[in-house]
Amino acid sequence: MKSESExxxxxxxxxxxxxxxxxxxKSDRYDRDERELAPMxxxxxxxxxxxxxxxxxxxxxxxxxNFEQIRSEIGExxxxxxxxxxxxxxxxxxxxxxxxxxxxxxxxxxxATAADIGNGFDFAVAILSMSVMPDIQKAVENVYRSLRNGGxxxxxxxxxxxxxxxxxxxxxxxxxxxxxxxxxxxxDVVESVAAVFDESEIVETYVAGIGYTVVARKSR
Ligand SMILES: C[S@@+](CC[C@H](N)C(=O)[O-])C[C@H]1O[C@@H](n2cnc3c(N)ncnc32)[C@H](O)[C@@H]1O
Numbered sequence: 001m002k003s004e005s006e007x008x009x010x011x012x013x014x015x016x017x018x019x020x021x022x023x024x025x026k027s028d029r030y031d032r033d034e035r036e037l038a039p040m041x042x043x044x045x046x047x048x049x050x051x052x053x054x055x056x057x058x059x060x061x062x063x064x065x066n067f068e069q070i071r072s073e074i075g076e077x078x079x080x081x082x083x084x085x086x087x088x089x090x091x092x093x094x095x096x097x098x099x100x101x102x103x104x105x106x107x108x109x110x111x112a113t114a115a116d117i118g119n120g121f122d123f124a125v126a127i128l129s130m131s132v133m134p135d136i137q138k139a140v141e142n143v144y145r146s147l148r149n150g151g152x153x154x155x156x157x158x159x160x161x162x163x164x165x166x167x168x169x170x171x172x173x174x175x176x177x178x179x180x181x182x183x184x185x186x187x188d189v190v191e192s193v194a195a196v197f198d199e200s201e202i203v204e205t206y207v208a209g210i211g212y213t214v215v216a217r218k219s220r
Pocket of ligand 1: 016019020023034041059060061062063065066083084085086089110111112113126127128129132133134181
């Protein structure tokens, strides 16, 4: 009989494998498919006061959809390290960097939950990525470790309806998120961020709270 930790590990790797397949497949049309979310992702990144020269980490960067905005905020003298697990997403993100000639944007292929993603970052950004991690709490802990004291994290993401009669749609919503994005039903981004970070606040919600932006600070 398998132990509970073996089951957890198998579940983790299955989730990661599914993620790779899903996102590899979507890599060539991702920007087009996700266009309508642009105002929300831009507002989320804009809620951090990123300045010229800052060091920024992007977790689950996809094909680099947010690079233009982050690069314009950090300028030539800051740096952006972007991480994604899907090889095809990484390839698309690197092509974008090459096309634009950005010398201070680096794309790494890694599992942001478990890899050493560096440290001393001023800001970390996760757009629609924390909820698809194979272990959400561990991913949030990893982001926390990567920040300097006083560093800030923003996540824009989706969840099921948090309260009220509209919760009736939750079973369909959960099924849809899982089917479309390999969303992880076993974790809660907002709860994990509140548990791990020293301060956190939901600063914006969309469509009955299904979309949300949470901002968090590391103080110690
Ligand atoms: C919905 S896309 C988000 C892309 C982009 N951040 C955006 O703004 O649209 C989710 C991304 O998370 C990546 N991802 C999933 N699991 C990951 C993991 N464990 N480590 C790093 N990236 C991961 C996927 O490969 C995919 O590119």
